[in-house]
Amino acid sequence: MLIFQRERAGEASVPPLRTVKQAVEIATLGGAMVNHLERKVGSLTPGKEADVILLRTDTINVLPLDHAYGAIVLAMDTSNVDTVFVGGAVRKWKGALVGVDVARVRRLAETSRDWVLAEAKWPKTVLGGYLPGH
Numbered sequence: 001m002l003i004f005q006r007e008r009a010g011e012a013s014v015p016p017l018r019t020v021k022q023a024v025e026i027a028t029l030g031g032a033m034v035n036h037l038e039r040k041v042g043s044l045t046p047g048k049e050a051d052v053i054l055l056r057t058d059t060i061n062v063l064p065l066d067h068a069y070g071a072i073v074l075a076m077d078t079s080n081v082d083t084v085f086v087g088g089a090v091r092k093w094k095g096a097l098v099g100v101d102v103a104r105v106r107r108l109a110e111t112s113r114d115w116v117l118a119e120a121k122w123p124k125t126v127l128g129g130y131l132p133g134h
């Protein structure tokens with residue numbers, strides 16, 4: 001958007017805008033490359049680990065689907081993630097995490113939060129959260 005704003009303002013020598021397809025490539029293969037993992041992950045290629053995310057396209061935030069890359073970049077969010085395979089193993093199936101004790105994760109996160117905020121001496125609110133700086 002900053003490049004678009006500069007272009008609209010008539011600024012000279014503005015870099016070219018990225019396409020939504022380029023944004024997906026940056027997030028997948030680009031992420032693998034900057035972490036020096038492109039030989040292992042980042043694209044669906046024989047011999048690489050199969051990390052695959054299946055996205056729902058029948059949800060209201062995507063309707064009507066008319067451009068897959070555009071929908072992924074501009075419309076979808078975590079609610080669209082239906083199924084996830086990591087290294088060939090199912091980690092999420094039909095919208096639900098597989099093999100994760102969410103109640104335990106919640107308890108650990110809340111315990112950690114409570115300890116950190118108590119150490120910071122932030123008082124608890126009526127809603128159970130904390131007010132920073134008090």
